[in-house]
Amino acid sequence: MVTDPPVKLTPVSYVVLGLLAQDGPSTPYELKAAVGRSIGNFWSFPHTQLYTEPERLAAAGLVREKQEATGRRRRTFTITAAGRRALQAWLGEPASFSRELRDLGLLKLFFGGLVDPEAVRALAAEQEKAHLRKLEDFEALEREGRTDGDAHRRSVLRMGLLYERAAARFWAEVAAGALPEPDVER
Amino acid sequence: MVTDPPVKLTPVSYVVLGLLAQDGPSTPYELKAAVGRSIGNFWSFPHTQLYTEPERLAAAGLVREKQEATGRRRRTFTITAAGRRALQAWLGEPASFSRELRDLGLLKLFFGGLVDPEAVRALAAEQEKAHLRKLEDFEALEREGRTDGDAHRRSVLRMGLLYERAAARFWAEVAAGALPEPDVER
């Protein structure tokens, strides 16, 4: 049994491994589509990574690559037994606490003291609208059942929905209050 | 007027510029502390960036560096007029929609179909607890008023609080339902 060179497995690695495990052999383009429909909604990365990452994983023996000999010469990637082991190992260990809310709107709000109140209000209005739009997307997805995947996948979309709902309400408050004094008697 | 080499300004750049603008001249360590107390709660990055990023900004003429001649030889960074202009320009333009929920727990849940239900329940329990803990932190901060900064800074912490609350509830549902069938008659 040959030992492949070790690679650091990143979240993207597990996205690829997981999708290959759940959906079966896929081309990068199919991965891209699957991501866009699901994870991409709350954890995005450029499509190029879905071309390069499987390559990395192939070098590590965690996926196998097969390329069409003709036409588009598509590359189809398949998860290997070693890949499944790595994925299961990761899924098995505790996730601990690791979440980032990387929101440029919030970042700007954080520095709201540096601009005039009108600008803050504009920001809040814009953000509220954006989150409402996203919220509607999610609600439509849920309603129409146009979500693919199992219950867990849908569950994740639901968390996205809950977040958008909270965010929209939050920004509405900011837009209304402009300067939200904390619990001053209104 | 000399034109400095252009640099790409990243979110971290604006964090540094913003903190220097709001809190005045600071050392990297002070920046680190300020971040840890506030933004770090929802957008974290390693302390080393708060040493290297001001350097980059200095090279671009957006901040000025002054170093102690003795002792620790601390470096203190001050925002320049050009720096303020860059910051204001960024604050002025629309933030559009850009938010990432990079949560490893959610990622694992997404692939919950690949493990046994018991593992999912364990994940959910663990995550709920973690979010509750964080929630308590935020609530304590809000209650005790130990938050520093102006209303906007506190406002951002409040969004963090809302998120943790939603997340905790979400994970509780997942832990209870294990397999959340969407809107099956309970």
Place this chain on the structure above:
DNA sequence: CCTATCATGTAATCCGTTACATGATTAT
């Protein structure tokens, strides 16, 4: 046929992260 867009990548760059390290300060 021509045009749009779909599909599929390569290459270069660089920011973010990890690993490492050491002098100053404070506590015991």
Place this chain on the structure above:
DNA sequence: ATAATCATGTAACGGATTACATGATAGG
């Protein structure tokens, strides 16, 4: 004094992003 931890960095690496590019397919 000594240990602990506070404070302050440097250097290297590589994954993530950006920019660019081109062949296939479908629609008009």
